Amino acid sequence: MSRSEITIQDIxxxxxxxxxxxxxxxxGRWSGRKPAxxxxxxPCREACPVGNDIARAFxxxxxxxxxxxxxVYREENPLPGVCGRVCYHPCEGECNRRHFxxxxxxxGFERFLADKGRVAVEGRVPGGARREEVAVIGxxxxxxxxxxxxxxxxxxxxxxxxxxxxxxxxxYGIPEYRLPxxxxxxxxxxxxxxxxxxxxxxxxxRDASLADIRKAHRAVFAAVGAHAGKRLALExxxxxxxxxxxxxxxxxxxxxxxxxxxxxxxxGGGNTAVDCARTARRLGGEEVRIVYRRSRxxxxxxxxxxxxxxxxxxxxxxxxxPRRVISRNGRVSGIECIxxxxxxxxxxxxxxxxxxxxxxxxxxxxxxxxxxGQTPEADFVRESGxxxxxxxxxxxxxxxxxxxxxxxxxxxxxxxxxxxxxxxxASGKMGAMAIACFLxxxxxxxxxxxxxxxKGPSFSFHHFMHPGEDRVDLKHVVPYESxxxxxxxxxxxxxxxxxxxxxxxxxxxxxxxxxxxPGLMEAEISRCFKCGTCTRxxxxxxxxPDISIGKAGNRGYEVKVDYCKGCGMCASACPGQVIEMGGGx
Amino acid sequence: MRQLLAGNYAVAEAVRLARVQLVAAYPITPQTxxxxxxxxxxxxxxxxxxxxxxxxxxxxxxxxxxxxxxxxRTFTATASQGLALMHxxxxxxxxxxxxxxxxxxxxxxxxxxxxxxxxxxxxxxxDTGWLQFYCEDAQEALDTVIQAYRIAEQALLPVMVAxxxxxxxxxxxxxxxxxxxxxxxxxxxxxxxxxxxxxDPAYVSNVVNPEQYMGYRQRSFADMEGTRPIIExxxxxxxxxxxxxxxxxxxVHTDDAEIVLVxxxxxxxxxxxxxxxxRAGGVHAGLLKMKALRPFPTGEVQEVLKHxxxxxxxxxxxxxxxxxxxxxxxxxxxYPLPRRPLITxxxxxxxGADVSPDxxxxxxxxxxxxxxxxxxxxWVRRGETW
Numbered sequence: 021m022s023r024s025e026i027t028i029q030d031i032x033x034x035x036x037x038x039x040x041x042x043x044x045x046x047x048g049r050w051s052g053r054k055p056a057x058x059x060x061x062x063p064c065r066e067a068c069p070v071g072n073d074i075a076r077a078f079x080x081x082x083x084x085x086x087x088x089x090x091x092v093y094r095e096e097n098p099l100p101g102v103c104g105r106v107c108y109h110p111c112e113g114e115c116n117r118r119h120f121x122x123x124x125x126x127x128g129f130e131r132f133l134a135d136k137g138r139v140a141v142e143g144r145v146p147g148g149a150r151r152e153e154v155a156v157i158g159x160x161x162x163x164x165x166x167x168x169x170x171x172x173x174x175x176x177x178x179x180x181x182x183x184x185x186x187x188x189x190x191x192y193g194i195p196e197y198r199l200p201x202x203x204x205x206x207x208x209x210x211x212x213x214x215x216x217x218x219x220x221x222x223x224x225x226r227d228a229s230l231a232d233i234r235k236a237h238r239a240v241f242a243a244v245g246a247h248a249g250k251r252l253a254l255e256x257x258x259x260x261x262x263x264x265x266x267x268x269x270x271x272x273x274x275x276x277x278x279x280x281x282x283x284x285x286x287x288g289g290g291n292t293a294v295d296c297a298r299t300a301r302r303l304g305g306e307e308v309r310i311v312y313r314r315s316r317x318x319x320x321x322x323x324x325x326x327x328x329x330x331x332x333x334x335x336x337x338x339x340x341x342p343r344r345v346i347s348r349n350g351r352v353s354g355i356e357c358i359x360x361x362x363x364x365x366x367x368x369x370x371x372x373x374x375x376x377x378x379x380x381x382x383x384x385x386x387x388x389x390x391x392x393g394q395t396p397e398a399d400f401v402r403e404s405g406x407x408x409x410x411x412x413x414x415x416x417x418x419x420x421x422x423x424x425x426x427x428x429x430x431x432x433x434x435x436x437x438x439x440x441x442x443x444x445x446a447s448g449k450m451g452a453m454a455i456a457c458f459l460x461x462x463x464x465x466x467x468x469x470x471x472x473x474x475k476g477p478s479f480s481f482h483h484f485m486h487p488g489e490d491r492v493d494l495k496h497v498v499p500y501e502s503x504x505x506x507x508x509x510x511x512x513x514x515x516x517x518x519x520x521x522x523x524x525x526x527x528x529x530x531x532x533x534x535x536x537x538p539g540l541m542e543a544e545i546s547r548c549f550k551c552g553t554c555t556r557x558x559x560x561x562x563x564x565p566d567i568s569i570g571k572a573g574n575r576g577y578e579v580k581v582d583y584c585k586g587c588g589m590c591a592s593a594c595p596g597q598v599i600e601m602g603g604g605x
Numbered sequence: 606m607r608q609l610l611a612g613n614y615a616v617a618e619a620v621r622l623a624r625v626q627l628v629a630a631y632p633i634t635p636q637t638x639x640x641x642x643x644x645x646x647x648x649x650x651x652x653x654x655x656x657x658x659x660x661x662x663x664x665x666x667x668x669x670x671x672x673x674x675x676x677x678r679t680f681t682a683t684a685s686q687g688l689a690l691m692h693x694x695x696x697x698x699x700x701x702x703x704x705x706x707x708x709x710x711x712x713x714x715x716x717x718x719x720x721x722x723x724x725x726x727x728x729x730x731x732d733t734g735w736l737q738f739y740c741e742d743a744q745e746a747l748d749t750v751i752q753a754y755r756i757a758e759q760a761l762l763p764v765m766v767a768x769x770x771x772x773x774x775x776x777x778x779x780x781x782x783x784x785x786x787x788x789x790x791x792x793x794x795x796x797x798x799x800x801x802x803x804x805d806p807a808y809v810s811n812v813v814n815p816e817q818y819m820g821y822r823q824r825s826f827a828d829m830e831g832t833r834p835i836i837e838x839x840x841x842x843x844x845x846x847x848x849x850x851x852x853x854x855x856x857v858h859t860d861d862a863e864i865v866l867v868x869x870x871x872x873x874x875x876x877x878x879x880x881x882x883x884r885a886g887g888v889h890a891g892l893l894k895m896k897a898l899r900p901f902p903t904g905e906v907q908e909v910l911k912h913x914x915x916x917x918x919x920x921x922x923x924x925x926x927x928x929x930x931x932x933x934x935x936x937x938x939x940y941p942l943p944r945r946p947l948i949t950x951x952x953x954x955x956x957g958a959d960v961s962p963d964x965x966x967x968x969x970x971x972x973x974x975x976x977x978x979x980x981x982x983x984w985v986r987r988g989e990t991w
Contacts, residue, residue: 034702034761034821034824035702035800035821036811036813036821037800037807037808038808038812039805039806039807039808042808045812
């Protein structure tokens, strides 16, 4: 008997019975609207400069698959342990859960995965599968990211690093209490194990020429960072107790215990200034102050880091600008400052600080640390014909990672990228794809559009690597309104707890914040809506009144359109808008 | 054995005596005591069958249908919203030709939410293909449930027995409970064909083509017509064996009547008193009690009323946009008569509102004075002029 044959057996002549499969009745043929199962993009991912597939990682973690969740992160980002600690987490600012109660602690989750998950590098790397060799100059977040993604793509990669240890600002700019060196070294170790060679102590332009490197490599990615501290340009700056912030932090990282006086003034409002102040406090500074010319709202440092500053007893002297450093007997004795007020927005879009006439005042200090911005040390690229812009940044062709010279690419904050770790990683990833496209004859712009996440700044390297296999609709970002939160209980967000009280924290360089406990992490994992990612919750499967949703293994669920009547229950019930009503059959 | 019993308990006794094998139900006022008493009986072993506690009336009926297809005698009881929820499955029951017997305790249908007696719940299930019998009192309910199994199983059609909420379900009356041997003599123990073999399952309620569908419907229609002699014979044999019987209608003082009052359900008892009072006052009033709604006793009604000039119909229900449902049914049944009576419709006792003998007398007297047919029914409410 064929499956499509209908048998009506009148056991009694009164009612019909059938022993054929009811599948022969294609009862869904008369409905015009059908649901479609398509995984979509979460707003957190769209906001993430690195493009981490956050919702998918949460989905795996919700099933206890921590290693798998970490693998998802590492498809886009080789430094989750770093980002899980120091990222400015724009993801949390777009988290759909914030419309419900509070955003998820996404950064804490990334740290949890990096700390608890197991990374399996071996066996996954095509290492040297392609013959082209690529050089990366600089082993900061941009360089490491570019090298990692190029190695995944099969290219042989060599990193040239001027300093004794790789990591760039991650190693020499971010203090131990925010980012333990062990975490960074572990993640760099994974990149090395993928076949990336890192040559430290090689300053390009001094120890090796760019021309030679270009000769030996088909493509070069310059990610030199911005390690030269800007000068204050004030009278008295040449005094020995006036230090430059980046050098101050670097010498700490290198184990040199720099002496600071009892009273320390740090000039600037960015993360470097904050880190200098907190470091000075740990070195015994009793009266540490941050002098910043705008107000708190304009401080480039993360709000939570500014809050830590205050908890550690550091004074914020806002709307104040230094005029000169005062000395007595060749030693710093104070700084003369002037009060500022905020005027209309300047070129940076922020209110311009304007001095208040006659408001000069003197702050007695023993040490001054200038943390007013950095510039790259990129003069060496000039020999190749690449120009530097007015700020000393390597000039790229507009909107690309390429420079005017074929085969020479640039990224990171040495090439004008935003000076945050995540943006540097993103910049390196962009460079990796640009180089891959250059070497493989692909249209870089087309690829970027095809793998771009939503309308955001980032693209998915996983999508680039596996265009046929990764079926997520990167362009469809799931809005809060389309989620089904009916059965979701309200629950408080769990922040990463401090490891110790602030008064103990300033006595040590140990990491200030602790990882989330497994219990709290589990609560955060279950709080996450996993927007756009199918968690295999089976609601569609169980609620379909016509048994028209089937399980399709790796491809989630399939809609049996021949039987589906288009009622839309699956789409209404779907917690993450993976299923939605689409067009016809 | 004579015992003081509320109507609900009398129904439970009938279910026990009928040796029902499966009771699937969900409690609802005012039916719940049936459910409770059957539970007690299951617990003390006097109910031979099992009770299945379902999550809804819809499921209760589905369970009865399935069990009945495997040859099991089934019962359920419900009321009002429960019956409304069951509606879809009522069609499945008649379509699957299962002899399920149900007691519906008439209760007003929401909204507004209320509890009193009102026949709208079961009358609005008129076209679901069930036989429907309306009982005047608890004794009739007990006897009718037992008869219903005999009728249902011979016709392979489901039967609904309706009693008035509270008036019949909760009033305590002396009830004659038959002995088991007499009921067994009347009702064969294994009378339901096993049509569904669970060892060789098939799909029931399957899709057919239009020609087949129409064939099944016509067959069911014919079988419903075929229940008329079955009902009559069941009643006759019941009367022989157990000493009581009820027709599909009952006519009282109709032979010489200048007006006949038509009633159904518990109000009939009150109407009997009113008619006797009118008779004592010299009015030639008669009473026609309607028991069967489906199959409708068209011939019997025509026979009783063909010489009667005036008829008053008392409906404890209302079909918005028309009139009382018994009144509509009666008008349709009498239309073929060469001399049709003048019919006056009354709506009274909705939601269990009081209908007293004096109100009934007034209704009869008013109808007696009618000169022409009224298009709409008259609402009779205590304390209001009508």
